[in-house]
Structures are given as structure tokens and as C-alpha cells.
Amino acid sequence: MRLDQNKEKREVCQYILAYLLENPGAGDTLDGIVEWWLLDQRIRFETRTVSEAIAKLVAEGLVVEQKGPDSRMIYRANQTGASIQDRLNRLRGSQAD
Secondary structure, three states, X not given: OOHHHHHHHHHHHHHHHHHHHHOXXXXXXXXXXXXXXXXXXXXXXXXXXXXXXXXXXXXXXXEEEEEOOOOOEEEEEOOOOOOHHHHHHHHHHOOOO
């Protein structure tokens, strides 16, 4: 993966975590995250990059996924897992991940 893609994925992770901090009860599909959460942050990213960022956050235990009634995945903050604020601070402070 190119350095630009890593940087972009890190930025998407930051915007998703910032949105979840501002909206702790939020939950949405991948399409909803791309369309509404990131639009709310005035950033547009490719669906693939967002998908990779979400997968990374799920793997880290910061975000949980659950199959919705229409079989699409719903992503939410993991209320019992690692600290979103700590991870967001690390992302903002790091240049590589």
C-alpha cells in the first residue's frame, strides 16, 4: 500500500473517531458513514479507503460491527473496548501507522 493511501486511511480513521466522539450513540452502514459522517466532516473519501479504515478500527476493537435487518453491516463505537479518545490522540500525533 502506498504511503498516500496509508495517510488517507489514517485521516479517515481520525474523522470516523471524531464523529463517534461527538455522536456516541451513532451507528450507520458503510454507505451512511461515507455519505453522512464524512460529509459532516466536509471530507470525501473513496468507499474502499473507508472500508479499509473501518476494518482496521474493528480489528483494533474500537468499532464493532453488527449485521443489520437488511444484511448490511452496522458499525458503532465499542462501548466496552479500547479508548477511542486515546486512539484518536495517537492518530493525530503519529505520522505513520
